[in-house]
Amino acid sequence: MFLNSLRLRLLVWLVGPGLLLAASLLATKYYYMRNAAEQVQDRLLAALAVSITNYTVTTGGDLLSRDMEMLLHEFTHEDTYYHVTGPDGAYVTGHADLPRPDKSRVLEPGTPFFYESVYLGETVRAVALRSFVSAPYLEGWTTIYITQTRRERQELLGTILVNTGIAFLIVVAIGGILAWIGITRGLSPLEDLRTAIRRRSPDDLRPIEEQTPAEIAEVVHALNGLLTKLDRSITANQRFIADASHQLRTPLAALQAESEWALRHARHDHERETLEGILSHARTASRLAGQLLKLARLAPEGRKTLDLASLDLKAFAAEVTGEWVGRAIRQDIDLGFEGPDDPQASAMVLGNCVMLREMLGNLLDNALRYCPSQSIITVRVIPATARRGPVLEVQDNGPGIPVNRRAEAVERFVRFNGEETEGSGLGLAIVKEVAVAHGAGLELKDSPDRQGLLVSIAFPRPADARLAASLPSPELARP
Ligand SMILES: Nc1ncnc2c1ncn2[C@@H]1O[C@H](COP(=O)(O)OP(=O)(O)O)[C@@H](O)[C@H]1O
Numbered sequence: 077m078f079l080n081s082l083r084l085r086l087l088v089w090l091v092g093p094g095l096l097l098a099a100s101l102l103a104t105k106y107y108y109m110r111n112a113a114e115q116v117q118d119r120l121l122a123a124l125a126v127s128i129t130n131y132t133v134t135t136g137g138d139l140l141s142r143d144m145e146m147l148l149h150e151f152t153h154e155d156t157y158y159h160v161t162g163p164d165g166a167y168v169t170g171h172a173d174l175p176r177p178d179k180s181r182v183l184e185p186g187t188p189f190f191y192e193s194v195y196l197g198e199t200v201r202a203v204a205l206r207s208f209v210s211a212p213y214l215e216g217w218t219t220i221y222i223t224q225t226r227r228e229r230q231e232l233l234g235t236i237l238v239n240t241g242i243a244f245l246i247v248v249a250i251g252g253i254l255a256w257i258g259i260t261r262g263l264s265p266l267e268d269l270r271t272a273i274r275r276r277s278p279d280d281l282r283p284i285e286e287q288t289p290a291e292i293a294e295v296v297h298a299l300n301g302l303l304t305k306l307d308r309s310i311t312a313n314q315r316f317i318a319d320a321s322h323q324l325r326t327p328l329a330a331l332q333a334e335s336e337w338a339l340r341h342a343r344h345d346h347e348r349e350t351l352e353g354i355l356s357h358a359r360t361a362s363r364l365a366g367q368l369l370k371l372a373r374l375a376p377e378g379r380k381t382l383d384l385a386s387l388d389l390k391a392f393a394a395e396v397t398g399e400w401v402g403r404a405i406r407q408d409i410d411l412g413f414e415g416p417d418d419p420q421a422s423a424m425v426l427g428n429c430v431m432l433r434e435m436l437g438n439l440l441d442n443a444l445r446y447c448p449s450q451s452i453i454t455v456r457v458i459p460a461t462a463r464r465g466p467v468l469e470v471q472d473n474g475p476g477i478p479v480n481r482r483a484e485a486v487e488r489f490v491r492f493n494g495e496e497t498e499g500s501g502l503g504l505a506i507v508k509e510v511a512v513a514h515g516a517g518l519e520l521k522d523s524p525d526r527q528g529l530l531v532s533i534a535f536p537r538p539a540d541a542r543l544a545a546s547l548p549s550p551e552l553a554r555p
């Protein structure tokens with residue numbers, strides 16, 4: 077039998093033998109009780125055989141068998157019939173048609189012989205007793221046969237059997253419930269382990285340190301071995317991507333510099349056109365290489381060595397925004413910064429300023445890239461409260477991203493603008509990685525009062541930051 081649940085299997089193996097035990101106890105009990113009842117009946121029959129024989133002798137066979145039988149019925153609640161034969165088997169008194177033991181059976185004088193038979197359609201217990209009498213009316217060897225039904229005995233046995241059976245079933249059921257509770261408790265380390273594994277972020281490949289009973293420890297040990305191997309191989313891959321993109325940057329920078337030089341010295345228009353194309357591609361490629369390198373550094377492995385320092389988000393965001401104002405003016409876009417009015421308001425976070433600059437830079441680059449001229453872009457810092465850390469927002473009134481594509485937008489190499497604008501589709505992926513590395517929650521929302529996109533990054537309180545950064549990556553809000 078295959079049961080796909082450890083709990084059910086254990087239960088079956090506990091309750092099954094319990095039922096078996098109960099059944100065998102019941103059978104044994106029935107057997108002994110039936111024997112005991114039979115013995116009692118046999119003794120009664122033997123006593124009856126002796127006394128009826130004596131009566132027969134004293135009354136010369138005139139005893140009214142029907143009275144005797146009614147009297148017996150009164151006392152025993154069973155139908156009792158008898159038949160006495162005199163020497164040579166001659167009829168003396170009683171029911172002549174009573175069943176008798178096998179002819180071949182030799183009855184020993186004075187020893188009652190018990191047998192089973194059927195009389196008047198009912199199974200009966202019967203006795204035959206041979207004894208020597210010597211009386212004026214009767215002299216010689218007489219035999220008495222008595223049959224008695226065992227209705228009441230059977231009924232009683234049946235009742236006891238049913239009641240005991242019910243009692244056993246109740247005991248087994250209670251045992252089953254207790255076993256179920258016990259099994260659930262016993263298996264709780266498995267549940268704990270499952271929760272611990274579920275709560276893991278996919279990036280977290282540290283060994284599982286859950287305290288587990290010996291039986292599960294083996295499995296956990298094996299799993300940890302696998303995790304370590306996986307961690308090593310992912311690290312190697314990440315290092316490869318970082319190295320490769322790093323190696324690519326030098327020749328790409330050279331290519332860019334050389335094509336710029338050639339462009340300056342180009343004489344013909346068609347040369348210039350070609351060189352401009354080469355330069356643009358070289359720029360895209362080197363930006364891509366740079367972004368790949370950043371992503372590789374932000375990957376779980378790199379994150380472990382990420383230096384986090386206490387940082388004033390308000391001052392930091394204001395400074396970075398300032399650096400982008402020039403480009404905004406050139407594009408005729410209104411780029412502004414909103415910080416908390418209260419100078420006491422805390423916007424401290426535990427962060428890595430190089431990474432945060434990259435993150436905000438990517439968000440501003442997107443906003444400036446995808447918003448038409450005369451748009452409004454706002455960078456906002458909302459101070460921390462007692463419950464949560466500060467929030468950084470970048471809001472624009474550009475085309476926005478449809479709700480159903482927002483989760484997808486933060487994936488690597490996902491772009492919605494095709495070839496119209498340059499870009500790699502890595503910008504928001506980097507934003508997400510930086511947020512995760514800081515234990516911050518990233519959300520893409522609608523701008524509340526204007527169309528466009530609102531990107532919000534909710535930082536943990538500095539006290540929770542270390543913890544939060546090692547917790548599962550906050551899921552991007554999905555519609
Ligand atoms: N502020 C924004 N307004 C409208 N669309 C945006 C905005 N930011 C990002 N997007 C969309 O999300 C896509 C992914 O952005 P990103 O990951 O930065 O890649 P890239 O900018 O290289 O295309 C972009 O192609 C763009 O279509």
Ligand SMILES: [Mg+2]
Pocket residue numbers: 438441442499501502503504
């Ligand atoms: Mg971008």
